Amino acid sequence: MRNKTAFLIVVLGLLGVCTQAQEKTLTKEEAIALALENNYGINVAKNQVEVAGNNKGILNSGYLPTLTGTAGASYSRDDSVIEFPGQFNEDASPREDVELEKAEAQAYSSALTARYTLFDGMGRFYNYKKLKEQYQLSELQARETIENTIVQLFSVYYEIARLTENEYVLGKTLDISKDRYKRAQYAFEYGQSTKLDVLNAQVDITNDSINVLNTRQELSNAKRDLNVLLSQDLNMLYTVDTLVTFIPKIKLEAFVEQAKINNVSVLQTERNLAINSYDIKVQRSGYLPTIGLSGAYGWNLSQSAQSAFFPGTNTDNNSFDLGASLTWNLFDGGGTTVRVKNAKIAYENQELLKKQIEIEVDRDIRNAMANYENKLVIHGIQEQNVITNQNNFERSKEQFQLGRITSIEFRQAQINLLNAQTNKNLAKYDAKLAELQLLQLTGQLLNVEL
Template identity: 30%
Template sequence: MIKLLLIFTLFQPGDTILTEEKAIELALENNFAIRLEKYNLEIAKNNNTVGNAGMLPTVGLNANGSKTIQDTELEFVNGDSQNRDGAKTTVYNAGASLGWTLFDGFRMFATKDRLEEISQLNEMAFKSQVQNAMSDVLKAFYNTALEQERLALLESTLKLSEERVAISKEKYEVGKASKLEYLQAQVDYNSDQSALVRQKEIIAIQKLQLLQLIGIQEGYDSFELSYTHEKSEYLTDLANIETEAIQQNPFLKQLKSQQEVSLLTIKENESDRLPTLDFNLGYNYSNLSAEAGFLQSNVSSGLTYGLTATMTLFDGLNRTRTIQNAKILSEQSYTAYEQGEAQLRTAVKSGILTLQNAQTLAALEEKNLAVAEENVTIALERYRVGKSNPIEIREAQNNAVDAQIRYIEALNTAKIAEIELLRLTGNLLKE
């Protein structure tokens, strides 16, 4: 069961125990995929404003000043003349303007709805990424746990082989066994040691991969996993799990949201066929002073306002093309949703089948495990008293190891299938 409570008991460098809750907490804080997707979500939320939709006016200020120096020779119609060298002309202008689109064929409203839907789409994408990251971390966690179980099993097998070596040595020294039997016991013991070394390497690599998924780079050299294989409370009703997945799967919701975005894009493009009406308001101030010319000084200020209506009558059929492409993209989004739903149903059915079979195998192997362990005990005692040979005890030992491996693999397969079903149904993250 993954019922996440963010209590922030984070895994610190030097800690020796890592639980699945701590692994998830660390991943939510440090996983790179989650952090990258969060940026997209923040951008989508920032874009979801009425101003970005074009509903608000634009206000601007402008000012400029210039000075010119000219030599002038002027003759007027009445016969007068004016000659000036280095005559200066100074001009100052300042103004404020406001532009507001009052009507644009309802495009601004469709744009605002589209921005809202894109924000929701990115929320679904973020939740989907969180669940995917959690699923990857938990699967890596339990796969590492499986290798940890294998290591414990090999350590137990090595102890049994060590005991067999001691028994065969004792029997050889008193003349009850041949040197060949003693050497064979040593060979089997060395073989078990090699398997143990290889398994330690496998676990080290698995732990590095787990830390990479969590988002931890260094400072965590040695730790053990603490875990259970308890069944999740969210998978008790397997009969209705497919319906639950269709209703709650974050990725499917993301595809549904994409459908809405494509429909609103069509509305935006269709609004371009209608006229637009803009309101304009401005205030201007001008100050001119000249040492030569007709005017020596001119100061003016005033308010201007008005409405501007525009309508494109023909644009080379580009608007029609844009609308057609938007409709094609809308049909594509519907097809993508149908594909996603079909894939989800198949994944859920496959996951249920895998889970049920793994649970059945685990129950069978658990019964077989007790028999195999008892068989090893009996074989070891028979070997101790000289009633069995090395082949018999080694076979019993191998059978016990195989039974234990099949059992822990069945448990791990069931757990991985459970994690996948929780991801598909959207129940992996429960706050």
């Protein structure tokens, strides 16, 4: 048993030395910067914004004319014999056959055609505005992805911080158990205690060592989770900042008051509402005519081969044409009317959805605020509980060294202090995560220093 205890102590010491030698500190600002730069989900969202930006450009608006160029060429060569059966010359001799060899004909053509829609019932105008709204919607969707990723990032980041502090607390607990084991061993050797005290101390060292090992394993797993979010090498080692500060309540209340104009879900419903309103106008453009202009310039060169009766000819032609057109679909079987009605229904549905989301967001904010305030109170209670248990442990330690309490009573005071410290760590990071969720709901997550 003594050898096993010594082995655990050596293993824990080596693990601690290796970890401290290789790890570097990753600040909150660095974690956010790495996530914004490397996270795959965020980069996909950025690419989607870029696509929407391309779609809303003038090149996709329908306002520019089209210019089409065409060209063609053809070549032919004929070898032919023309016979005149039953025909005679003036001297009564049969008329000779006419042979044409390598009779070549060539033709070349080219043309430029320009077309421009002068008026299309205002369809492209409202479609252009719709594309701009879709771009703004894609920006809000990217922002939502970033906010969700940041919350997920700090959920893992603060879990690492919590486990780091727990590892420290458990390490201190293990040190106390080691010291108690040495005292019990010396006391037993000098006949001042029983073997039971030594065995109890060995059992406690074993349990504390296992707790430290399990916490370190959880810590390693959490760090790999964070590396995934940051798109980093899974073997990257670092420590995190365990300092947590809370935003003043008066500032949070101001954020809550402005939540309806900053919440990303509400803003997305407003953009969707604008898109649906433009859809109605785009469909209505089907009731109006389309007026277009066109122009063309062409050049043709034709070189015909000679025949038995005519010589070859060359024809060079240049042409320039202008035209205008008016197209008015006076009745399309009711298709436009149906599309307009459906667009109006979609708009009404979007209005209802907006009202639903607004009331849900209001509920979520109220719940988040209450949850945050509750977590803060719990954190304050746990801090006071640590102070109480620390005092109790110090007094128990004095009494134990004086032999006035048993090792079991001392161990219970030690466990109570350990539980109080780990519960305080949990309460602190729970409160901070509750604050982050409130900031996300109020639309301020990306606007404050975390």
